Amino acid sequence: MPISFMTTSTPIARGELAKRAGCHLETVRYYEKIGLLPPPARTAGGHRIYKIGDQRRLRFILRGRELGFGIEELRSLLTLADSKTQTCGEIYDLTAAHLGAVRRKITDLKRLERTLTQISNECSGGAVPECPVIDALWAD
Amino acid sequence: MPISFMTTSTPIARGELAKRAGCHLETVRYYEKIGLLPPPARTAGGHRIYKIGDQRRLRFILRGRELGFGIEELRSLLTLADSKTQTCGEIYDLTAAHLGAVRRKITDLKRLERTLTQISNECSGGAVPECPVIDALWAD
DNA sequence: CCTTGAACCTGTAGTTACTACAGACCCTAT
DNA sequence: ATAGGGTCTGTAGTAACTACAGGTTCAAGG
Numbered sequence: 001m002p003i004s005f006m007t008t009s010t011p012i013a014r015g016e017l018a019k020r021a022g023c024h025l026e027t028v029r030y031y032e033k034i035g036l037l038p039p040p041a042r043t044a045g046g047h048r049i050y051k052i053g054d055q056r057r058l059r060f061i062l063r064g065r066e067l068g069f070g071i072e073e074l075r076s077l078l079t080l081a082d083s084k085t086q087t088c089g090e091i092y093d094l095t096a097a098h099l100g101a102v103r104r105k106i107t108d109l110k111r112l113e114r115t116l117t118q119i120s121n122e123c124s125g126g127a128v129p130e131c132p133v134i135d136a137l138w139a140d
Numbered sequence: 141m142p143i144s145f146m147t148t149s150t151p152i153a154r155g156e157l158a159k160r161a162g163c164h165l166e167t168v169r170y171y172e173k174i175g176l177l178p179p180p181a182r183t184a185g186g187h188r189i190y191k192i193g194d195q196r197r198l199r200f201i202l203r204g205r206e207l208g209f210g211i212e213e214l215r216s217l218l219t220l221a222d223s224k225t226q227t228c229g230e231i232y233d234l235t236a237a238h239l240g241a242v243r244r245k246i247t248d249l250k251r252l253e254r255t256l257t258q259i260s261n262e263c264s265g266g267a268v269p270e271c272p273v274i275d276a277l278w279a280d
Numbered sequence: 281c282c283t284t285g286a287a288c289c290t291g292t293a294g295t296t297a298c299t300a301c302a303g304a305c306c307c308t309a310t
Numbered sequence: 311a312t313a314g315g316g317t318c319t320g321t322a323g324t325a326a327c328t329a330c331a332g333g334t335t336c337a338a339g340g
Contacts, residue, residue, distance in 0.1 A: 015316065025317090026299060034297090045306045047317055068252065071297070092260065099256040102249055108206065109246045116239040120232065153336095155287065165288090166328060174326090185335045187288055211326070 011049045021058040028058065036061055036075060069098065150192055157190045161198040168198065176201055176215060208245055213238065 018025045031037040037058060041049045057078075064074045073094060080091055158165045171177040177198060181189045197218070204214045220234050 013316075014318095024299065027297090029318095030298060043306080045318085047306065065297090095256060095260050099253065099260060102253050102256060105206070105208075106246060106249045106253060108203070109242055109249065112203075113239065113242045113246060116235055116242060120235050120239060153287075154289095164328065167326090169289095170327060183335080185288085186290095187335065205326085 010052055012052060014048045014050070017050045017055055017058065021055045021062060023058070023062055031058070031061060034071065036071070036078065068102065073098070151189045152192060152194075154188045154190070157195055157198065160192075161195045161202060163198070163202050171198070171201060174211065176211070176218060209238075209241070213241070 012020070014028050015025050018028050021028075028037065032039060037054070040051075040054065043049060060078070060081075061074055064077065065071075069077065077091065077094065152160070154168050155165055158168050161168075168177065172179060177194070180194065183189060200218070200221075201214055204217065205211075209217070216234060217238060
Protein backbone atom coordinates (compact mmCIF):
# COMPACT_ATOMS: atom_id res chain seq x y z
CA MET A 1 0.00 0.00 0.00
CA PRO A 2 1.55 3.34 -1.08
CA ILE A 3 2.72 5.72 1.59
CA SER A 4 0.88 8.65 0.13
CA PHE A 5 -2.44 6.97 0.79
CA MET A 6 -1.40 5.99 4.31
CA THR A 7 -0.48 9.45 5.43
CA THR A 8 -3.32 11.37 3.91
CA SER A 9 -6.33 9.19 3.60
CA THR A 10 -6.06 5.79 5.28
CA PRO A 11 -9.50 5.30 6.78
CA ILE A 12 -9.74 3.77 10.20
CA ALA A 13 -12.65 2.40 12.16
CA ARG A 14 -13.85 3.47 15.57
CA GLY A 15 -12.09 0.66 17.41
CA GLU A 16 -8.85 1.46 15.67
CA LEU A 17 -9.12 5.14 16.52
CA ALA A 18 -9.82 4.34 20.15
CA LYS A 19 -6.88 1.95 20.27
CA ARG A 20 -4.50 4.45 18.70
CA ALA A 21 -5.62 7.29 20.93
CA GLY A 22 -5.66 5.06 23.98
CA CYS A 23 -9.23 5.17 25.19
CA HIS A 24 -12.25 2.97 25.47
CA LEU A 25 -14.18 2.17 22.29
CA GLU A 26 -17.37 3.68 23.61
CA THR A 27 -15.67 6.88 24.71
CA VAL A 28 -15.29 7.86 21.06
CA ARG A 29 -19.00 7.56 20.51
CA TYR A 30 -19.67 9.42 23.72
CA TYR A 31 -17.47 12.35 22.69
CA GLU A 32 -19.24 12.49 19.37
CA LYS A 33 -22.60 12.45 21.11
CA ILE A 34 -21.72 15.40 23.34
CA GLY A 35 -20.19 17.28 20.45
CA LEU A 36 -16.49 17.20 21.27
CA LEU A 37 -15.75 15.12 18.20
CA PRO A 38 -17.42 15.94 14.89
CA PRO A 39 -19.62 13.26 13.29
CA PRO A 40 -17.36 11.32 10.92
CA ALA A 41 -18.09 9.96 7.47
CA ARG A 42 -19.90 6.63 7.22
CA THR A 43 -19.66 3.54 5.07
CA ALA A 44 -22.69 2.52 3.05
CA GLY A 45 -23.54 0.15 5.88
CA GLY A 46 -23.36 2.87 8.52
CA HIS A 47 -19.94 2.26 10.08
CA ARG A 48 -17.96 5.33 11.11
CA ILE A 49 -14.90 6.14 9.01
CA TYR A 50 -12.20 8.22 10.65
CA LYS A 51 -9.13 9.76 9.15
CA ILE A 52 -5.79 9.25 10.83
CA GLY A 53 -5.73 12.94 11.62
CA ASP A 54 -8.83 12.58 13.76
CA GLN A 55 -6.84 10.99 16.53
CA ARG A 56 -5.13 14.33 17.11
CA ARG A 57 -8.29 15.95 18.39
CA LEU A 58 -9.22 12.90 20.42
CA ARG A 59 -5.82 12.85 22.05
CA PHE A 60 -6.19 16.52 22.86
CA ILE A 61 -9.37 15.75 24.75
CA LEU A 62 -7.94 12.68 26.48
CA ARG A 63 -4.83 14.52 27.56
CA GLY A 64 -6.90 17.40 28.86
CA ARG A 65 -9.03 14.97 30.86
CA GLU A 66 -5.92 13.37 32.30
CA LEU A 67 -4.78 16.81 33.36
CA GLY A 68 -8.05 17.23 35.18
CA PHE A 69 -9.89 19.56 32.83
CA GLY A 70 -13.63 19.05 32.84
CA ILE A 71 -15.63 18.41 29.70
CA GLU A 72 -16.96 21.95 29.54
CA GLU A 73 -13.50 23.38 30.10
CA LEU A 74 -12.26 21.29 27.21
CA ARG A 75 -15.18 22.34 25.07
CA SER A 76 -14.24 25.98 25.53
CA LEU A 77 -10.57 25.17 25.05
CA LEU A 78 -11.43 23.42 21.79
CA THR A 79 -13.65 26.26 20.70
CA LEU A 80 -10.83 28.69 21.37
CA ALA A 81 -8.37 26.45 19.56
CA ASP A 82 -10.73 25.98 16.64
CA SER A 83 -11.42 29.67 16.37
CA LYS A 84 -7.75 30.43 15.68
CA THR A 85 -8.31 33.93 16.93
CA GLN A 86 -6.04 35.67 19.39
CA THR A 87 -7.22 34.19 22.63
CA CYS A 88 -4.09 33.26 24.54
CA GLY A 89 -5.18 35.44 27.44
CA GLU A 90 -8.40 33.51 27.96
CA ILE A 91 -6.56 30.23 27.73
CA TYR A 92 -3.99 31.44 30.23
CA ASP A 93 -6.72 32.26 32.73
CA LEU A 94 -8.31 28.83 32.37
CA THR A 95 -4.96 27.12 32.85
CA ALA A 96 -3.97 29.31 35.79
CA ALA A 97 -7.21 28.57 37.62
CA HIS A 98 -6.69 24.88 37.07
CA LEU A 99 -3.11 25.11 38.27
CA GLY A 100 -4.29 26.73 41.49
CA ALA A 101 -6.61 23.81 42.20
CA VAL A 102 -3.84 21.32 41.53
CA ARG A 103 -1.48 23.11 43.93
CA ARG A 104 -4.09 23.14 46.69
CA LYS A 105 -4.52 19.40 46.30
CA ILE A 106 -0.79 18.81 46.52
CA THR A 107 -0.60 20.82 49.74
CA ASP A 108 -3.42 18.85 51.32
CA LEU A 109 -1.96 15.52 50.26
CA LYS A 110 1.44 16.37 51.65
CA ARG A 111 -0.10 17.17 55.00
CA LEU A 112 -1.96 13.87 54.94
CA GLU A 113 1.21 12.04 53.95
CA ARG A 114 3.09 13.54 56.88
CA THR A 115 0.36 12.46 59.24
CA LEU A 116 0.14 8.94 57.88
CA THR A 117 3.90 8.49 57.88
CA GLN A 118 4.15 9.67 61.43
CA ILE A 119 1.45 7.43 62.82
CA SER A 120 2.69 4.54 60.73
CA ASN A 121 6.12 4.83 62.31
CA GLU A 122 4.69 4.99 65.79
CA CYS A 123 2.75 1.80 65.25
CA SER A 124 4.75 -1.22 66.34
CA GLY A 125 2.58 -3.69 64.46
CA GLY A 126 2.00 -5.83 67.53
CA ALA A 127 -1.31 -6.66 69.13
CA VAL A 128 -1.65 -3.45 71.09
CA PRO A 129 -5.02 -2.46 72.51
CA GLU A 130 -4.30 1.24 72.32
CA CYS A 131 -3.04 1.88 68.80
CA PRO A 132 -1.55 5.30 68.08
CA VAL A 133 -3.00 5.22 64.56
CA ILE A 134 -6.55 5.49 65.81
CA ASP A 135 -5.91 8.56 67.89
CA ALA A 136 -3.72 10.20 65.28
CA LEU A 137 -6.30 9.88 62.52
CA TRP A 138 -8.67 12.04 64.47
CA ALA A 139 -6.05 14.41 65.76
CA ASP A 140 -6.43 16.93 62.98
CA MET B 141 -30.55 30.57 64.22
CA PRO B 142 -30.31 27.17 65.90
CA ILE B 143 -30.70 26.17 69.47
CA SER B 144 -28.61 28.25 71.85
CA PHE B 145 -28.76 26.53 75.20
CA MET B 146 -25.17 26.75 76.36
CA THR B 147 -24.15 23.30 77.40
CA THR B 148 -21.13 21.19 76.61
CA SER B 149 -22.98 19.51 73.75
CA THR B 150 -24.97 21.99 71.69
CA PRO B 151 -27.28 20.09 69.33
CA ILE B 152 -27.27 21.16 65.70
CA ALA B 153 -29.53 20.44 62.74
CA ARG B 154 -28.55 18.89 59.43
CA GLY B 155 -28.25 22.19 57.61
CA GLU B 156 -26.05 23.61 60.31
CA LEU B 157 -23.79 20.56 60.28
CA ALA B 158 -23.46 20.76 56.51
CA LYS B 159 -22.66 24.46 56.70
CA ARG B 160 -20.04 23.99 59.40
CA ALA B 161 -18.38 21.08 57.65
CA GLY B 162 -18.60 22.82 54.30
CA CYS B 163 -20.71 20.51 52.20
CA HIS B 164 -24.09 20.30 50.59
CA LEU B 165 -27.12 19.71 52.79
CA GLU B 166 -28.05 16.53 50.97
CA THR B 167 -24.56 15.12 51.18
CA VAL B 168 -25.06 14.58 54.90
CA ARG B 169 -28.13 12.47 54.26
CA TYR B 170 -26.32 10.62 51.51
CA TYR B 171 -23.41 9.70 53.77
CA GLU B 172 -25.84 8.49 56.36
CA LYS B 173 -27.64 6.41 53.76
CA ILE B 174 -24.47 4.66 52.62
CA GLY B 175 -23.33 4.17 56.19
CA LEU B 176 -20.41 6.57 56.49
CA LEU B 177 -22.21 8.66 59.07
CA PRO B 178 -24.16 6.95 61.87
CA PRO B 179 -27.89 7.65 62.08
CA PRO B 180 -28.24 10.55 64.48
CA ALA B 181 -30.83 11.12 67.18
CA ARG B 182 -34.17 12.55 66.13
CA THR B 183 -36.58 15.08 67.51
CA ALA B 184 -40.14 13.97 68.30
CA GLY B 185 -41.07 15.27 64.86
CA GLY B 186 -38.36 13.29 63.09
CA HIS B 187 -35.69 15.93 62.51
CA ARG B 188 -32.07 14.83 62.79
CA ILE B 189 -30.15 16.11 65.78
CA TYR B 190 -26.37 16.19 65.53
CA LYS B 191 -23.76 16.94 68.12
CA ILE B 192 -21.04 19.43 67.25
CA GLY B 193 -18.57 16.58 67.53
CA ASP B 194 -20.22 14.94 64.54
CA GLN B 195 -18.70 17.48 62.20
CA ARG B 196 -15.30 15.97 62.93
CA ARG B 197 -16.20 12.73 61.22
CA LEU B 198 -17.93 14.51 58.37
CA ARG B 199 -14.95 16.75 57.76
CA PHE B 200 -12.69 13.72 57.71
CA ILE B 201 -14.80 12.20 54.95
CA LEU B 202 -15.00 15.44 52.98
CA ARG B 203 -11.27 16.03 53.13
CA GLY B 204 -10.63 12.46 52.08
CA ARG B 205 -12.96 12.90 49.11
CA GLU B 206 -11.23 16.12 48.11
CA LEU B 207 -7.97 14.24 48.20
CA GLY B 208 -9.31 11.66 45.82
CA PHE B 209 -10.14 8.79 48.14
CA GLY B 210 -13.09 6.72 47.05
CA ILE B 211 -16.03 6.03 49.30
CA GLU B 212 -14.93 2.46 49.95
CA GLU B 213 -11.41 3.56 50.84
CA LEU B 214 -12.86 6.01 53.30
CA ARG B 215 -15.15 3.37 54.68
CA SER B 216 -12.19 1.18 55.57
CA LEU B 217 -10.30 4.15 56.92
CA LEU B 218 -13.26 4.95 59.15
CA THR B 219 -13.75 1.35 60.14
CA LEU B 220 -10.12 1.39 61.12
CA ALA B 221 -10.64 4.50 63.15
CA ASP B 222 -13.83 3.18 64.74
CA SER B 223 -12.30 -0.18 65.51
CA LYS B 224 -11.66 -1.20 69.03
CA THR B 225 -10.98 -4.85 68.31
CA GLN B 226 -8.45 -4.84 65.49
CA THR B 227 -4.82 -5.46 66.25
CA CYS B 228 -2.26 -2.81 65.63
CA GLY B 229 -0.77 -4.94 62.86
CA GLU B 230 -3.96 -4.93 60.83
CA ILE B 231 -4.26 -1.23 61.31
CA TYR B 232 -0.69 -0.72 60.25
CA ASP B 233 -1.27 -2.57 56.97
CA LEU B 234 -4.33 -0.53 56.11
CA THR B 235 -2.53 2.68 56.94
CA ALA B 236 0.48 1.70 54.86
CA ALA B 237 -1.76 0.93 51.88
CA HIS B 238 -3.40 4.32 52.15
CA LEU B 239 -0.05 5.97 52.50
CA GLY B 240 1.01 4.34 49.25
CA ALA B 241 -2.07 5.70 47.52
CA VAL B 242 -1.41 9.16 48.88
CA ARG B 243 2.18 9.12 47.66
CA ARG B 244 1.14 8.00 44.19
CA LYS B 245 -1.36 10.84 44.03
CA ILE B 246 1.25 13.37 45.10
CA THR B 247 3.60 12.13 42.39
CA ASP B 248 0.92 12.37 39.73
CA LEU B 249 -0.16 15.81 40.80
CA LYS B 250 3.39 17.12 40.91
CA ARG B 251 3.95 15.99 37.37
CA LEU B 252 0.73 17.68 36.38
CA GLU B 253 1.76 20.83 38.21
CA ARG B 254 5.08 20.87 36.38
CA THR B 255 3.35 20.54 33.04
CA LEU B 256 0.81 23.22 33.76
CA THR B 257 3.39 25.61 35.18
CA GLN B 258 5.61 25.15 32.19
CA ILE B 259 2.99 25.75 29.56
CA SER B 260 1.51 28.54 31.63
CA ASN B 261 4.82 30.36 31.86
CA GLU B 262 5.34 30.12 28.15
CA CYS B 263 1.99 31.75 27.64
CA SER B 264 2.36 35.49 27.78
CA GLY B 265 -1.35 35.99 28.23
CA GLY B 266 -1.26 38.58 25.51
CA ALA B 267 -2.80 38.45 22.09
CA VAL B 268 -0.71 35.63 20.69
CA PRO B 269 -1.99 33.53 17.82
CA GLU B 270 -0.01 30.42 18.75
CA CYS B 271 -0.84 29.52 22.35
CA PRO B 272 1.56 27.12 24.10
CA VAL B 273 -1.25 25.65 26.20
CA ILE B 274 -3.06 24.52 23.11
CA ASP B 275 0.16 23.32 21.55
CA ALA B 276 1.01 21.28 24.62
CA LEU B 277 -2.32 19.52 24.53
CA TRP B 278 -2.19 19.07 20.79
CA ALA B 279 1.31 17.59 20.80
CA ASP B 280 1.59 14.01 19.58
C1' DC C 281 -50.83 31.22 71.97
C1' DC C 282 -50.93 31.26 67.12
C1' DT C 283 -49.32 32.13 62.77
C1' DT C 284 -45.79 32.14 59.40
C1' DG C 285 -41.99 30.90 56.73
C1' DA C 286 -37.65 28.78 56.78
C1' DA C 287 -35.77 24.47 57.49
C1' DC C 288 -36.52 19.74 57.53
C1' DC C 289 -38.63 15.05 56.12
C1' DT C 290 -38.99 11.16 52.42
C1' DG C 291 -38.41 9.16 48.05
C1' DT C 292 -37.20 9.68 43.45
C1' DA C 293 -35.02 11.60 39.46
C1' DG C 294 -31.24 14.13 37.33
C1' DT C 295 -26.12 14.97 36.78
C1' DT C 296 -21.19 13.92 35.09
C1' DA C 297 -18.28 11.23 32.50
C1' DC C 298 -18.16 7.49 31.20
C1' DT C 299 -18.73 1.94 30.71
C1' DA C 300 -21.46 -2.15 29.78
C1' DC C 301 -24.84 -4.55 27.75
C1' DA C 302 -28.44 -6.64 24.10
C1' DG C 303 -29.73 -7.74 19.79
C1' DA C 304 -29.13 -6.70 15.06
C1' DC C 305 -26.15 -5.65 11.24
C1' DC C 306 -21.77 -5.10 8.47
C1' DC C 307 -17.19 -6.39 6.69
C1' DT C 308 -13.52 -9.14 5.47
C1' DA C 309 -10.76 -13.21 5.17
C1' DT C 310 -10.77 -17.89 4.02
C1' DA D 311 -20.29 -18.15 0.98
C1' DT D 312 -19.93 -18.44 5.37
C1' DA D 313 -17.76 -17.72 9.84
C1' DG D 314 -16.30 -14.57 13.10
C1' DG D 315 -15.19 -10.43 14.59
C1' DG D 316 -16.18 -5.59 14.63
C1' DT D 317 -19.67 -2.16 14.59
C1' DC D 318 -24.43 -0.23 14.88
C1' DT D 319 -28.30 1.67 17.98
C1' DG D 320 -30.44 2.60 22.23
C1' DT D 321 -30.62 1.83 26.89
C1' DA D 322 -29.09 0.82 31.52
C1' DG D 323 -25.63 0.83 34.99
C1' DT D 324 -21.88 3.17 37.81
C1' DA D 325 -19.99 6.63 41.39
C1' DA D 326 -20.91 10.23 44.13
C1' DC D 327 -23.51 13.27 44.62
C1' DT D 328 -27.36 17.14 43.74
C1' DA D 329 -32.07 18.72 42.80
C1' DC D 330 -36.75 18.37 43.20
C1' DA D 331 -41.73 17.51 44.67
C1' DG D 332 -44.94 17.41 48.07
C1' DG D 333 -45.61 17.26 52.72
C1' DT D 334 -44.31 18.17 57.95
C1' DT D 335 -41.99 20.50 61.82
C1' DC D 336 -39.70 23.98 64.27
C1' DA D 337 -38.87 28.48 66.45
C1' DA D 338 -39.48 33.25 66.28
C1' DG D 339 -42.49 37.42 65.75
C1' DG D 340 -46.93 39.34 66.80
